[in-house]
Amino acid sequence: MELKEALAAKAVPVEAALREYLAVREPEQLYRAMAHIPLAGGKRLRPVMALLACELVGGDSAKAVPYAAALETIHNFTLIHDDVMDEDELRHGVPSAHAEFGIATAINAGDALFAYAFEMVTDSDCSQEMRAELVRHVASTVREVAEGQQMDLDFEEREKVAPAEYLEMVRLKTSILFGSAAYGGARIGGASEEQARELRQMAIDVGLGFQIWDDYLDATVAEELLGKPSGSDIRQGKRTLLVIEALDRATSEDQDRLTTILAGDNSDDDVAEAVAIMERSGALAACHEQANDFLQGVRATLAKYPQGEPRQLFEALLEYMVTRGH
Amino acid sequence: MELKEALAAKAVPVEAALREYLAVREPEQLYRAMAHIPLAGGKRLRPVMALLACELVGGDSAKAVPYAAALETIHNFTLIHDDVMDEDELRHGVPSAHAEFGIATAINAGDALFAYAFEMVTDSDCSQEMRAELVRHVASTVREVAEGQQMDLDFEEREKVAPAEYLEMVRLKTSILFGSAAYGGARIGGASEEQARELRQMAIDVGLGFQIWDDYLDATVAEELLGKPSGSDIRQGKRTLLVIEALDRATSEDQDRLTTILAGDNSDDDVAEAVAIMERSGALAACHEQANDFLQGVRATLAKYPQGEPRQLFEALLEYMVTRGH
Numbered sequence: 001m002e003l004k005e006a007l008a009a010k011a012v013p014v015e016a017a018l019r020e021y022l023a024v025r026e027p028e029q030l031y032r033a034m035a036h037i038p039l040a041g042g043k044r045l046r047p048v049m050a051l052l053a054c055e056l057v058g059g060d061s062a063k064a065v066p067y068a069a070a071l072e073t074i075h076n077f078t079l080i081h082d083d084v085m086d087e088d089e090l091r092h093g094v095p096s097a098h099a100e101f102g103i104a105t106a107i108n109a110g111d112a113l114f115a116y117a118f119e120m121v122t123d124s125d126c127s128q129e130m131r132a133e134l135v136r137h138v139a140s141t142v143r144e145v146a147e148g149q150q151m152d153l154d155f156e157e158r159e160k161v162a163p164a165e166y167l168e169m170v171r172l173k174t175s176i177l178f179g180s181a182a183y184g185g186a187r188i189g190g191a192s193e194e195q196a197r198e199l200r201q202m203a204i205d206v207g208l209g210f211q212i213w214d215d216y217l218d219a220t221v222a223e224e225l226l227g228k229p230s231g232s233d234i235r236q237g238k239r240t241l242l243v244i245e246a247l248d249r250a251t252s253e254d255q256d257r258l259t260t261i262l263a264g265d266n267s268d269d270d271v272a273e274a275v276a277i278m279e280r281s282g283a284l285a286a287c288h289e290q291a292n293d294f295l296q297g298v299r300a301t302l303a304k305y306p307q308g309e310p311r312q313l314f315e316a317l318l319e320y321m322v323t324r325g326h
Numbered sequence: 327m328e329l330k331e332a333l334a335a336k337a338v339p340v341e342a343a344l345r346e347y348l349a350v351r352e353p354e355q356l357y358r359a360m361a362h363i364p365l366a367g368g369k370r371l372r373p374v375m376a377l378l379a380c381e382l383v384g385g386d387s388a389k390a391v392p393y394a395a396a397l398e399t400i401h402n403f404t405l406i407h408d409d410v411m412d413e414d415e416l417r418h419g420v421p422s423a424h425a426e427f428g429i430a431t432a433i434n435a436g437d438a439l440f441a442y443a444f445e446m447v448t449d450s451d452c453s454q455e456m457r458a459e460l461v462r463h464v465a466s467t468v469r470e471v472a473e474g475q476q477m478d479l480d481f482e483e484r485e486k487v488a489p490a491e492y493l494e495m496v497r498l499k500t501s502i503l504f505g506s507a508a509y510g511g512a513r514i515g516g517a518s519e520e521q522a523r524e525l526r527q528m529a530i531d532v533g534l535g536f537q538i539w540d541d542y543l544d545a546t547v548a549e550e551l552l553g554k555p556s557g558s559d560i561r562q563g564k565r566t567l568l569v570i571e572a573l574d575r576a577t578s579e580d581q582d583r584l585t586t587i588l589a590g591d592n593s594d595d596d597v598a599e600a601v602a603i604m605e606r607s608g609a610l611a612a613c614h615e616q617a618n619d620f621l622q623g624v625r626a627t628l629a630k631y632p633q634g635e636p637r638q639l640f641e642a643l644l645e646y647m648v649t650r651g652h
Contacts, residue, residue, distance in 0.1 A: 026473075027473055027476040027477050027480060029476060029479075029480055030472060030473060030476035077437075078437075081433050081434070081437060084429075084433060085429070085430035085433055085434065086430075103410075103411070104411035104412075104479050105476065105479060107407050107410060107411055107433060108407070108411065108472050108475050108476055108479070109472075110437075111403075111404075111407060111436075111437075111440065111468070111472050112468075112469050112472035112473070114437065114440055114441075115440075115465045115466070115468035115469040115472065116465070116469055117465075118444060118461055118462070118464075118465035119462060119465045119466055119469070121461075122458055122461060122462040122465070128454060128455040128458040128459070129454040129455065129458075131458040131461075132448055132454040132455070132457040132458040132461065133454070135444055135447075135448060135457075135458065135461045136444070136445060136448040138444075139441045139442070139443075139444035139445045139448070140441070140445055142437070142438075142441035143438050143441040143442055143445070145441075146356060146434050146435075146437050146438035146441065147352075147353055147356060147438070149434050150353040150355060150356035150431065150434055151353050153355075153430050153431060153434070154353060154355055
């Protein structure tokens, strides 16, 4: 796929930087655990976002490579700790860090990656003033990511979550790191704070649109591709925006039924019934519309920038995120 | 105790800063978990070290308060994660963070504290250039702390650890954070890099001397105070420098006996026998000498600075660390 290759090509210098930063040294067990998930793959969407934002404002994206690597490193540290918290044993098709190295080493490796990310931020090719600004920006972003993670943990204990609360959780847990990628890339590329903030908001909207779209695809796309519902989120009882919207909109009978399906071991028929409830409650349509709204906003911001490789690739990146190769 | 009060008085502005930084807000569960251990007590030795280093070089320590708070926050984040890794249920006489809030929230709260610490570093009253320098210094220090933590984890799996390896582990895991406290405090106070590095080394030696002394006291002091060995490290089978030195120096018969005592449920007699092996192997004397060597070096560096409140308090701090109020 041409587009995927173009994005991979964009990520090459970040890939190289990550491999250099994460070279195994003493104590070996720590550095192996640190490198395990970051070097197991991933689409490098955050680094690509940083480099493209840099180029979009006319900057030289080579200067933003360490910053881009920092954002990918932070993303990976959160994955490693999230896997411990959620007791997930697989990530990117390999054993999660704690499954491979044990819980203690995985927590420690996540901490070391987080520290390392700040070293990378200060490796960026810009003034010390700018580095200090970016450190502060990234640090407050990661604190907000932890707030989002906490909301997610808290929601598991609650019966009812409002759609607006859910969206705020996704914004914090998933989207603002994309925002920081764009912000820092743009600032290193010479953007004013105002311009960088606009690109940050655009990237946050990409993240939100992306996440909602992802939930939507999980409930709908396999139906078209495989002739049967996939709905792995439903099977796992995950509270996605779709579920939140359906519980907010459905008849009380459908609400009860959906809650029962999500709570239990569910058959293919149960999953199909859950999707039907999402459909007739209007939740599917609402999520589709919401995802589209976010992505329309993104396209409007992007249209302010001159035609050229960075804007084209940005648009391609959006398209890729939305279609996920389907 | 006058000295303890003087140190507590020194820590007052940091205590106030921590309370302000750690005020509970939404999501409440996260901020409660973040504040739980940092506000449960502790001697604030790292912040006091930062403020005293600042004053020692003629600086205004008010400027270093956010930096001092950052170091205390980092120390506490490592405590919270260490307690998860070691499955320790108590800390500062209260339930550890994961015992009180669950493992997922505790890991997340540690991450949020770590992020917050970098915000605090950039709150320091100094130039943006200096803030960027301090961020880099602190980040690389925390990565080294994780290296020390990993060595400690790795040692648990190994039969034999050399005294030099053990000391390197302690230097990384415990002492270099004291070093960073002194380095940053001195830099904010106007010290040259060279001067700040000397004070950093001094603080590292304080940390090392302190840790070895602590191990030594655990095996010996209760004997004097209570008329019977306390030896909680021995009971827990902990590998302290004392144990490492004893296993390095004792007859092979004594080595075997000590290993057996450390591995099993041990009676008071067993603990007393372990202490006797430490004594006759020369390990007790060696540790006593080593701790003294470090602390002598510290006093020699300190002697270069003018008499006055900061130096006096520094000397008092050393004395306090060594005697621990005994």
